[in-house]
Amino acid sequence: MNLREKYNIPANAVITIAGTVGVGKSTMTEALANALNFRTSYEKVDSNPYLDKFYDDFEKWSFHLQIYFLAERFKEQKRIFEYGGGFIQDRSIYEDTGIFAKMHYDKGTMTPIDYETYTNLFDAMVMTPYFPHPDLLIYIEGSVEDIIGRIAERGRPMEQQTDRSYWEEMHGRYEDWINNFNACPVLRLDINDYDLLDNPETIDVIVERVGQFIEQAHHLRKGE
Numbered sequence: 024m025n026l027r028e029k030y031n032i033p034a035n036a037v038i039t040i041a042g043t044v045g046v047g048k049s050t051m052t053e054a055l056a057n058a059l060n061f062r063t064s065y066e067k068v069d070s071n072p073y074l075d076k077f078y079d080d081f082e083k084w085s086f087h088l089q090i091y092f093l094a095e096r097f098k099e100q101k102r103i104f105e106y107g108g109g110f111i112q113d114r115s116i117y118e119d120t121g122i123f124a125k126m127h128y129d130k131g132t133m134t135p136i137d138y139e140t141y142t143n144l145f146d147a148m149v150m151t152p153y154f155p156h157p158d159l160l161i162y163i164e165g166s167v168e169d170i171i172g173r174i175a176e177r178g179r180p181m182e183q184q185t186d187r188s189y190w191e192e193m194h195g196r197y198e199d200w201i202n203n204f205n206a207c208p209v210l211r212l213d214i215n216d217y218d219l220l221d222n223p224e225t226i227d228v229i230v231e232r233v234g235q236f237i238e239q240a241h242h243l244r245k246g247e
């Protein structure tokens with residue numbers, strides 16, 4: 024019996040991994056997908072034609088980048104649907120609007136008109152009964168110090184040149200966002216409670232928690 028069957032995780036489940044930049048989403052996506060024998064949906068960074076430009080000039084490129092991400096994530100959503108689920112998704116579509124677009128609008132690096140156009144498009148595409156929400160969102164959290172340390176260690180040049188206050192602001196926004204998030208069930212994981220790099224077997228405990236959580240959420244939905 025494989026891990027997925029052992030912990031009763033449906034073969035068509037869709038699990039999305041959320042959390043601030045550098046917290047460990049891609050690492051978790053890979054480990055969980057391997058453990059469950061699921062497909063992955065990664066956020067591609069190297070082939071993104073706007074990301075470098077955006078980090079150089081937020082005001083000029085924030086709208087273009089959000090539209091690009093929305094299109095990419097929607098294409099991925101379609102792919103997941105076509106396969107009939109069984110996916111681990113690196114970052115949720117909800118963070119694009121709830122964190123990034125809103126933060127740039129609030130900070131004045133996205134104009135009110137652009138923000139309105141973007142949110143109208145987002146709501147028309149995503150916030151409808153026709154858009155399937157994930158079965159579970161795994162939210163990874165950690166201290167701002169640890170996360171900034173990981174961003175530095177990973178060393179993407181565009182992120183290195185970005186002021187520390189950007190990551191601090193984002194970290195605070197994530198806490199508020201997740202406390203009010205209700206589009207699907209949420210399992211919270213603290214980065215101090217597991218270590219996929221030095222102890223890859225800790226994924227077993229995470230899979231067990233995912234199984235229990237999906238089962239619980241299922242019973243809650245049925246009112247049992």
Ligand SMILES: Nc1ncnc2c1ncn2[C@@H]1O[C@H](COP(=O)(O)OP(=O)(O)O)[C@@H](O)[C@H]1O
Pocket residue numbers: 042043044045046047048049050051173174176177217218219220
């Ligand atoms: N458990 C861990 N312990 C220490 N470093 C980690 C751990 N998980 C991920 N990292 C490191 O943190 C950095 C960011 O991880 P990554 O998975 O790329 O984050 P994200 O996808 O959330 O931006 C990478 O350098 C990665 O190797």
Ligand SMILES: Nc1ncnc2c1ncn2[C@H]1C[C@H](O)[C@@H](COP(=O)(O)O)O1
Pocket residue numbers: 042043044045048049066068074088089092114118119120123124182
């Ligand atoms: N919607 C977004 N707006 C601005 N920047 C974004 C958005 N989604 C992702 N990003 C950036 C943040 C990071 O620099 C890279 C990749 O994110 P990561 O959390 O490391 O997977 O893209």
